[in-house]
Amino acid sequence: MRIGLYPGTFDPITLGHVDIISRACALVDRLVIGVAINRDKGPLFTLEERVAMIEAEIGALAARTGTEIVVHPFENLLIDCAHDVGAQVIVRGLRAVADFEYEFQMVGMNRALDSRIETVFLMAEARHQAIASKLVKEIARLGGDVTKFVPGAVKQALEAKLR
Template sequence: MRIGLYPGTFDPVTLGHMDIIERASKLVDRLVIGVAINRDKGPLFSLEERVEMIKAECASITDTEIVVHPFENLLIDCARDVGANVIVRGLRAVADFEYEFQMVGMNRALDNTVETVFLMADARRQAIASKLVKEIARLGGDVSQFVPGDVEAQLMEKYGR
């Protein structure tokens, strides 16, 4: 069985994330969405909110089994925990590649049985970053072209709009 792990903070889940999830779901038998508990990033949404957002947005994906799995350990340990033999990462720009290149090297040193595959972001989604989406929403801008409708409503609620 091919099990993929797509990790991220997903604070919040964006249309860019959903594009990668939908495409990755066609490549594996089970796709685990690893929701990182990253206290250093100070997420806007709680872990429970992020998990529920992803579950709701992935409910209509039928290409493969989708599992949402919070984690706080090393990514490679999370991959082992869920039985993943492939880590899925999305790339938007050259800056993403430089960081991801380092991560692949470290993960391969820790466990060379887990492969990493990169999916290029759809051209329409390359500029989307959760950090920027939150900033636009905080300042009262329109984020409807960057996040699913339900996520937009939750963002507006967080910022009292």
């Protein structure tokens, strides 16, 4: 069984994330969405809220693609999380060239830690390439409409959280 790990903070999950998850399902039999517990980033949503939002989005996607998709919170090294879930591949989404430099460094470090685990980069669909959780939160914070950037339930959660 080919197992992939798609890590991130998902604060909150965006349509760009959903796009990458959907496309990653074509590459693996089981996709683990690794939700990073990153206290340094000071997430808007709690870990439990982020996990619940992701789980709400992946049910229909798993049924449509036939891929098993699970959510797995983690606070250790990404490579250790990959070991924990039995992943042979790490899936990363790229939006722009600016993402590549950081991701390139991460791949090098992860390969040094375990050369058996491959990293695969997927480009978001063109209409989702500008979406970043940080920008979505800022738009929502300032009263803007985030309908084009996040699933409907996430939009409602953002509005409720920022009220």
